[in-house]
Amino acid sequence: MRIDLTEAANKLKNGEVVALPTETVYGLAASINHPAAVENIYQLKGRPSNNPLIIHTSTTSEIYPYLSKDYPDFNILAQNFWPGPMTLVLPIDPELISEKIRANLHTAAFRIPKQPLILSLLSQTGPLVMPSANLSGKPSSTRPEHIEDDFGAGFPLVDGGSCECGLESTILFNVDNTWVIIRQGALAAEDFEKVLGYIPQILANATEKPLCPGQLHKHYSPKAQLILTEESAKLQDCVIVGFDDTNYHPSCIIYPLGSKTNPKQIAENLYSVLRQLDEENVHLAYVDYEFPKNGSFATIAERLQRASLNDNR
């Protein structure tokens, strides 16, 4: 059910959960002041309770009061990348943020999104927790229809059209005074160099104890089995997730991600294409994995890797 910003603000203030557009992906929002609504988010998504939520605000002044210490680079990162697709995990005073939101950690994740609808809403509602608006484990939602598919046509949602980035925010964490990337996202590691003076190391791959708890869980996965290949030109009689400007054998059915030279377009289409495979009951698809893996392509490659993991499905 499409609702306008006034109705969304009223519902959030009344402790309801609504789906909202951001420039990265759609989020399922609840006010941080309504514990039952926060709990409801975990239930709706089927999200493990050890996976904390990102707190979204419209200003940095709403973040400062929660922090237990200063980081010299916090201001410079905030000034350069907020509002925008960057999330910072920061040490907080645990008394001030409920255990549920931070999954018992003594840190919390913060982001100021730049999509104009959500930014204006946040200035009316105050801080909102907002995980991606998808059933846990599935690809995130980048279009209103994806939310209707996951949560039903009656679910309250603000329609912001197709999300500009199509990939989640990049999450940074500070280890021994150096920022590292604990979830790759819409901003590439290289994008931070001009501001930090170094390219933050990517520590986003699942280990037994990842710095970003969400990395432990199955993620971004369609039901279809995906096989990544750099030899898709040789394939025949199969489904290929591929590119507009590549020639494949005419017997193959192509699900196009966009042009191989346009990572922005590929990112915007990625989750839609993964979801489309399931809608059309595709059981097995090859993914043309022959593209650069650096810069803006790095997150796309990582998401495809994870989507193709064949764990306990």
Ligand code: TXA
């Ligand atoms: O682009 C985005 O970040 C979207 C939009 C809606 O803002 N949100 C999003 O939220 O992707 P979610 O919940 O799907 O992913 C948040 C990730 C999870 O992997 C979680 O483990 C991690 O952030 N996270 C949250 N708090 C954390 C913390 N204190 N320390 C480490 N990781 C944290």
Ligand code: MG
């Ligand atoms: Mg998510």
